[in-house]
Each structure stands twice: as structure tokens, then as C-alpha cells.
Amino acid sequence: MPRRNLIKRNWKRQRRSRAAGPSYLSNVRLSAVSAYIEAVRELACELLDLMAEGLRIPDRSVFSRLIRDGDSDSLVRLNHYPPMPLLCKDKDSSTCNQNKVGFGEHSDPQILTILRSNDVGGLQISLHDGAWVPVTPDPATFCVNVGDLLQVMTNGRFVSVRHKALTNSYKSRMSMAYFAGPPLNARIAVPPEMITPTKPALYKPFTWAEFKKAAFALRLGDRRLGLFRMEGDEQVA
Ligand SMILES: O=C(O)CCC(=O)C(=O)O
Numbered sequence: 551m552p553r554r555n556l557i558k559r560n561w562k563r564q565r566r567s568r569a570a571g572p573s574y575l576s577n578v579r580l581s582a583v584s585a586y587i588e589a590v591r592e593l594a595c596e597l598l599d600l601m602a603e604g605l606r607i608p609d610r611s612v613f614s615r616l617i618r619d620g621d622s623d624s625l626v627r628l629n630h631y632p633p634m635p636l637l638c639k640d641k642d643s644s645t646c647n648q649n650k651v652g653f654g655e656h657s658d659p660q661i662l663t664i665l666r667s668n669d670v671g672g673l674q675i676s677l678h679d680g681a682w683v684p685v686t687p688d689p690a691t692f693c694v695n696v697g698d699l700l701q702v703m704t705n706g707r708f709v710s711v712r713h714k715a716l717t718n719s720y721k722s723r724m725s726m727a728y729f730a731g732p733p734l735n736a737r738i739a740v741p742p743e744m745i746t747p748t749k750p751a752l753y754k755p756f757t758w759a760e761f762k763k764a765a766f767a768l769r770l771g772d773r774r775l776g777l778f779r780m781e782g783d784e785q786v787a
């Protein structure tokens with residue numbers, strides 16, 4: 551479109567929004583948020599279908615069905631981490647020059663998280679040996695976290711990732727997370743195809759409401775899955 555027409559069109563749009571007042575603008579913002587949520591939900595469902603296929607589960611929508619359900623308990627969280635300067639009174643202190651924790655160590659309790667951030671780093675994930683690895687920030691990329699429920703439903707084949715977010719000493723960090731969750735009354739259990747004599751079910755079935763209640767009674771960093779391990783299975787998560 552020629553630049554002149556584009557300017558005219560934008561000017562017309564601005565004039566219309568001014569005339570329509572703040573409710574026009576808030577409706578535009580609201581529909582942008584709804585469109586974003588719909589898009590990331592679709593992405594989460596596609597990823598879950600591919601995971602089910604990769605695990606050779608005949609019903610490939612076994613996981614995504616829980617998110618497509620009209621009663622799905624999914625949510626979006628916006629995080630803002632204001633800059634936190636590195637204040638160092640004692641230059642020899644071991645905590646000197648360390649970025650402050652903005653969001654403490656935890657795993658996401660739902661099925662899958664679709665996370666994005668601005669171009670300021672801070673997200674770190676924990677490897678099996680406990681080492682923390684920074685995730686390179688890229689506003690054009692999604693970071694996908696396996697949640698606790700997916701660990702249960704894949705009988706431990708996919709492991710919910712422990713992560714935390716550090717603040718930056720001079721830049722503001724923003725992140726936006728879509729947590730794909732099932733309906734509150736959904737029964738969370740491993741599909742029968744994934745249970746074999748050598749790999750029996752690791753977790754007792756439970757509802758998402760029961761899991762949420764248990765999670766809220768614990769602290770952010772506590773490992774909640776240990777509460778649902780099969781009897782006699784002494785491992786913590
Ligand atoms: O800000 C981030 O990158 C992580 C946020 C997060 O882990 C969460 O909201 O659960």
C-alpha cells in the first residue's frame with residue numbers, strides 16, 4: 551500500500567478510536583489478548599499431540615483434550631521484574647555481584663507452559679545434576695516448560711523442569727506465561743498404554759483440584775509430586 555494511503559488509514563483509525571473513547575481501545579487490547587491466548591493454546595495442543603505421537607499413544611489427543619475442554623483451568627501470568635542494582639557493602643562477600651532472585655526455584659504445576667520474555671535475560675533452568683543453566687532471552691522465541699501433570703501422565707518420561715528467574719541489575723525484565731491446565735475435576739493418570747510390567751505406574755491417579763489443593767499447602771519450591779507417588783515408592787518427585 552502506498553505510504554500516503556497507509557498514513558491516511560492510520561490517521562482514520564486514530565480518529566475513530568479517539569471518537570469512540572477508552573472503551574474502544576480497551577476492546578482492541580482485550581481482543582489482542584484473547585487472540586494471543588487462543589494462538590498459544592493451539593500451539594500447546596499441537597505440541598502435546600506430537601508428544602503423544604512420539605510416545606506411540608494411539609489416541610494422540612489424550613493430553614490436548616484436557617486443554618481444549620471448555621472448563622480447562624488454564625491461565626496467563628504477566629511477570630515484571632524491575633531492575634535491582636547490585637549493592638555490595640562488603641566487597642569480599644560471596645553474594646557480591648550476584649543478581650537477585652525475582653521468581654524463586656519451582657516447577658510449573660500444570661501440563662505445559664508456553665513462556666516468552668522481552669530481550670532481558672534472567673530465566674534459568676536446573677539440570678539433573680542441579681547445575682543452573684541460563685536461557686538466552688529472545689522475544690521471538692517461546693520457551694516450553696513441561697509441567698508436573700505431564701510428568702505424571704507420561705509416567706516420568708517427560709520431567710517437569712525446575713526453573714527460576716533472576717532480576718537484571720539495570721534493565722527491566724518482562725515475561726508472559728501461558729499455563730495449559732486441565733478442568734478442575736479432570737482425573738490425572740497415565741494412559742494404560744504407557745504402563746508395562748517393567749514400568750508400572752509411578753503415581754496414584756488424582757484430580758487437578760486435589761493436586762492444586764496440595765500444591766497451595768506447600769511452598770513454591772517444594773516438590774509436590776512426591777505426595778502422589780505410589781505406595782512403597784520412596785523417591786521424592
Ligand atoms: O519470568 C520467567 O521467565 C519465569 C516465570 C515463571 O517461571 C512463572 O511465571 O511460572
Ligand SMILES: [Fe+2]
Pocket residue numbers: 656657658713
Ligand atoms: Fe514457572
